[in-house]
Amino acid sequence: RKEVEQDPGPxxxxxxxTVAFNCTYSNSASQSFFWYRQDCRKEPKLLMSVYSSGNxxxxxxxxxxxxxxxxxxLIRDSKLSDSATxxxxxxxxxxxxxxxxxxxxxxxxKP
Amino acid sequence: xxxxxxxxxxxxxxxxxxxxxxxxxxMNHEYMSWYRQDPGLGLRQIYYSMNVEVTxxxxxxxxxxxxxxxxxxxxxxxxxPSPNQTSLYFCASSLSGGNYEQYFGPxxxxxxx
Numbered sequence: 001r002k003e004v005e006q007d008p009g010p011x012x013x014x015x016x017x018t019v020a021f022n023c024t025y026s027n028s029a030s031q032s033f034f035w036y037r038q039d040c041r042k043e044p045k046l047l048m049s050v051y052s053s054g055n056x057x058x059x060x061x062x063x064x065x066x067x068x069x070x071x072x073x074l075i076r077d078s079k080l081s082d083s084a085t086x087x088x089x090x091x092x093x094x095x096x097x098x099x100x101x102x103x104x105x106x107x108x109x110k111p
Numbered sequence: 112x113x114x115x116x117x118x119x120x121x122x123x124x125x126x127x128x129x130x131x132x133x134x135x136x137x138m139n140h141e142y143m144s145w146y147r148q149d150p151g152l153g154l155r156q157i158y159y160s161m162n163v164e165v166t167x168x169x170x171x172x173x174x175x176x177x178x179x180x181x182x183x184x185x186x187x188x189x190x191x192p193s194p195n196q197t198s199l200y201f202c203a204s205s206l207s208g209g210n211y212e213q214y215f216g217p218x219x220x221x222x223x224x
């Protein structure tokens with residue numbers, strides 16, 4: 001089993017729709033959780049950190065479920081510019097220095 | 112402008128010919144790391160460095176070397192490249208460790224024939 005698992009997609013979604021991604025992780029001791037965005041052939045960039053209480057940034061909402069060991073990302077009112085690959089990232093158990101990256105979920109927003 | 116730079120951006124080489132990919136950051140970050148990205152596998156960490164003269168292996172260190180003689184620079188060295196090292200390589204830096212936002216360089220696409 002991979003340490004961090006994501007549905008590879010692609011998710012083909014019409015503009016304006018709401019789309020949700022889930023990501024599961026295997027290390028129950030992980031403490032830090034992130035969503036990064038990666039455009040085609042470009043470097044990853046931080047989209048948002050994920051906090052225990054959940055957090056929201058405009059159209060984006062991130063949730064953490066420790067009991068079930070998954071994190072989620074919700075995008076509301078999707079835009080064409082949201083088309084990208086979304087990477088789930090979790091810190092390695094007992095390490096503040098190593099991150100484990102999911103393989104990413106590709107999102108395609110269609111007009 | 113705060114940034115991480117990598118050079119070269121594209122490199123085609125032959126098996127066994129030593130090469131170095133440079134990485135430099137201007138944000139005074141303590142933590143730097145190297146990743147490779149392959150289709151379906153996500154980013155895998157090669158080496159990381161918590162500070163000057165302190166480096167440690169990531170998940171896939173075989174065939175790679177690094178050094179951290181200065182805070183801003185973290186070169187990746189392939190002493191004898193092989194075709195299975197064909198990949199997209201990213202250098203990243205952060206203030207201090209994985210709990211902080213990772214800033215990535217633009218990537219180096221390496222092909223070893």
